[in-house]
Amino acid sequence: MFRWYVVNTYSGHENKVKHNLEHRVVSLNQRRAVRQVVVPTESVTEMKDNQRVVTEKRTMPGYVLVNMDLNEDSWALVKGTPGVTGFVGASNEPVPLTQAEVDRLLHRETAERPRSRAQFSIGESVKVVSGPLSDFSGEISEINEDGARLKVLVSIFGRETPVEVGFDQVKKI
CATH class of the missing domain: 3.30.70.940 (NusG, N-terminal domain)
Structure with missing residues (x-):
């Protein structure tokens, strides 16, 4: 058998x-x-x-x-x-x-x-390349591999604001 x-x-x-x-x-x-x-x-x-x-x-x-x-x-x-x-x-x-x-x-x-597999690590600096926050730079605070999403701390009006973006919306600096 x-x-x-x-x-x-x-x-x-x-x-x-x-x-x-x-x-x-x-x-x-x-x-x-x-x-x-x-x-x-x-x-x-x-x-x-x-x-x-x-x-x-x-x-x-x-x-x-x-x-x-x-x-x-x-x-x-x-x-x-x-x-x-x-x-x-x-x-x-x-x-x-x-x-x-x-x-x-x-x-x-x-x-x-x-x-998708993340090519990023927490604390890494990235630049948002698409979406409403394009051209903003920030630091990665969380990685969600299952959803292919990142939480990036972006400085808006002098305050760090967490923003959720896709892996394809950012690039490493």
Whole structure:
């Protein structure tokens, strides 16, 4: 019975392990036992030089998902792959994922919008480049990554006033 299992790898070697595992499946004629190898990723929107850039980021660094029919041969095939340190489970005994976990890890439950990642830090000076307060400068007091918003303390009439702006409405000074 085909189930999803989590394989522990060296961090940063997930794609190499995926390639090695797929190559070993073909060369050791185990296509009937291993269906799919996946490195879980998500699309993340970052602001670089005031431009939106969408990149793929690993959601589980150090892990690879394998859809396979677990038996002695397939277990040995995965365990013997270079870069694999073992299966995730109690005492290195592979424990299959539930369907809900698989759906969440592979982003099947909903069409998620790409998540923005802040390129800013609290206390950093920024200049508002769009909106009603454009050309004002201020200091970041809060970062809301989920809403892709910043709270900036802008000096208006000699007083610092908190203003909420989007990541794309400011640039670093």
